[in-house]
Every structure is written in structure tokens, then in C-alpha cells.
Amino acid sequence: MSSKAHSTNGGSSGSNGNGGSGMSLKLSDAYPVNSILELTLSPTDETVQGLVYCTDEISNSIVLKKSLNYTTLASEIRVINASCIKAKKVIKAQAPKAKGEGGDGNGNGGDEEELALPLPNNVTKKSIEEREKRAIMLAEESFKHINQQASLEGQAVFDRLLKACNEVKWNGESIIVLNQIKVDPPYRGENCKLLQTGGPDGVLDEGSLERVKRIVGA
Secondary structure (H helix, E strand, C coil): CCEEEEEECCCCCCCCCCCCCCCCCCHHHHCCCCCEEEEEECCCCEEEEEEEEEEECCCCEEEEEEECCCCCCCEEEEEEEHHHEEEEEEEECCCCCCCCCCCCCCCCCHHHHHHHCCCCCCCCHHHHHHHHHHHHHHHHHHHCCCCCCCCHHHHHHHHHHHHHHCCEEEECCEEEECCCEEECCCCCHHHEEECCCCCCCHHHHHHHHHHHHHHHCC
16 A cells, blocks of 8 residues: 655754643653544644654654545655644544444545554455555655754745655755755745756756745745
8 A cells, every 4th residue: 555755844943742732741642643633733834634653752753644535645654743733633532443433324434444544354464564664664764854953944845845856855954956956044945056057957957946946935
């Protein structure tokens, strides 16, 4: 079953991201595994809903699993830095563990069932291990996209560029796009520049630069 992954960083603001409550709870207590939550994120007030797959105290992050509609991908793995969580709403304290459980009998509750992803009857130890390896790989890949040194705005720009360009990485607090374009703090259109110019691909490079500027300024 296919999945994709990306990340959201909370910068250095906030304490431990317990939905703005100020309580000193462990992440695993504030965001219980297998619960379905709706989170409101800084700085854009974006709302994200999904199943808590796991938490990581060291990076102060929550791995959230979201079901996707109108796509060949079944689910999306998203890593969220807890410091950027402004509010938390519990949709379901425990996701359904079997197909049909938690629905209303009219076909509703399907998203929750998909998030819970019950295992088939003929599951084997090997298939469980392979599924776990895939989930760990996706989570580790997403953690690479989190820059604890970056501001909230910087991480938000990084996430937008990652969705649009796919080949994006951090270099200190600067963002490198397609190994061609560098975006420096404070991450505005005028902070985008080509790493090298000239050559037969000069026109293509300039076109890529203009596209990155539009994404950064969105």
C-alpha cells in the first residue's frame, strides 16, 4: 500500500506542543498513539487531521497518518514538530481496529477505518516486518526535512517547495532547490538566487528561479 511523507516544523517557539495548554505532558500522553486528532498549526492556522502513528521525544515530533482522497496513494505520513501546534481536538480517542467498527452503519467512518488499516486475516510475520520497515523509512525520511534551526516561516516555505519540486534540502538555514537555487532567510522572493548561471541551461535555470520565487511568495 503506497504512502508519501512530508514534514512540518514548529521552530523554537512553544514548550512541548501540548495544543497550547502549557502542560508539561510527555508527547506520548498528549498525543496518544492510535488516536485520531485535528491539529491547528502555526504560523498559517492550517488544520491537519489524522491518526497518531507514533511520537518522538528527542525531536519533539509527532508522526501523523492521513488518508488521501482522489489519488492512487492510500495514505500520507506527516511529521509535525509539536512546538507549532496551537490547538488540538480529539476526533476519536481510539481508532477502529476492525472494518466497520466505529461507523454508523451507513458507510460513514470509512476514513477512520482506512487510517487504522486493519491487517488481513492471512497476515504473516514477514508482511508485518516489511510494513514496519516501510513506516520507519517514511518517518526517517520525513525527519530529514525538519530543520530545528529554521523559523516557522522558513519551514513552511520548505514544505511548499518540497511538495512542488520534490528535490529540496536544507543547507544550514538556507533552502537548496533542485541543486540550482538557494533561498536564504527571511525566505522571500528577493532572497532566491541561482547557485550558478550561464551555460546552455541558463534559460531553464531562470525559468526555475521564477517558479521558485512564486512558490516562496505564495
